[in-house]
Amino acid sequence: MNWIFWALLSAFFAGATAVLAKIGVSHVDSNLATAVRTTVILVVAWGIAFATVPLHSVVEMSRKSLLFLVLSGLATGLSWLCYFRALQLGEASRVAPIDKLSVVFVIIFAALFLGERLTPATIAGAALIASGAILLAIQ
Numbered sequence: 001m002n003w004i005f006w007a008l009l010s011a012f013f014a015g016a017t018a019v020l021a022k023i024g025v026s027h028v029d030s031n032l033a034t035a036v037r038t039t040v041i042l043v044v045a046w047g048i049a050f051a052t053v054p055l056h057s058v059v060e061m062s063r064k065s066l067l068f069l070v071l072s073g074l075a076t077g078l079s080w081l082c083y084f085r086a087l088q089l090g091e092a093s094r095v096a097p098i099d100k101l102s103v104v105f106v107i108i109f110a111a112l113f114l115g116e117r118l119t120p121a122t123i124a125g126a127a128l129i130a131s132g133a134i135l136l137a138i139q
Contacts, residue, residue, distance in 0.1 A: 018095070018096045018099075019092055021033070021087055022087050022092040024036075025087055025088045026088075030081070030084040030085040030087070030088045031084075033084050033088075034077075034080050034084045037080065037084075038077070038080065079102075083095070083099055086098070086099070094139065095137075097132065097133040097134075097136035097137050098133055100129065100133055101129070101130060103126070103129050104129055107126045108126075
């Protein structure tokens with residue numbers, strides 16, 4: 001199975017997440033809802049890691065990898081807190097497209113910080129994603 005399979009599976013679960021979270025957050029503080037979700041993810045992720053990765057890999061991780069994974073975790077946590085609050089206040093079908101503007105930010109950040117090329121097709125695709133997200137959000 002290649003990266004496309006896993007990316008499509010990720011998109012499927014992200015779509016399910018929005019609907020499930022919208023239902024779950026309807027009568028609960030959004031920060032508490034995020035904490036519950038994060039706890040579930042924490043348990044599942046560590047369970048999978050301990051079942052598939054040798055324990056020594058944890059202590060052999062480089063400081064650079066650890067730093068960037070921690071920063072990524074902080075960004076994820078902030079994203080989830082904001083996403084759950086947005087879901088609590090807005091319609092899932094309008095919140096999710098705005099959240100997917102993250103694709104546009106990834107393209108920009110990848111060009112700036114990772115040296116990935118911005119081709120005309122990439123720029124056009126990003127513009128279409130941004131236009132579609134805005135169109136869906138302002139319906």
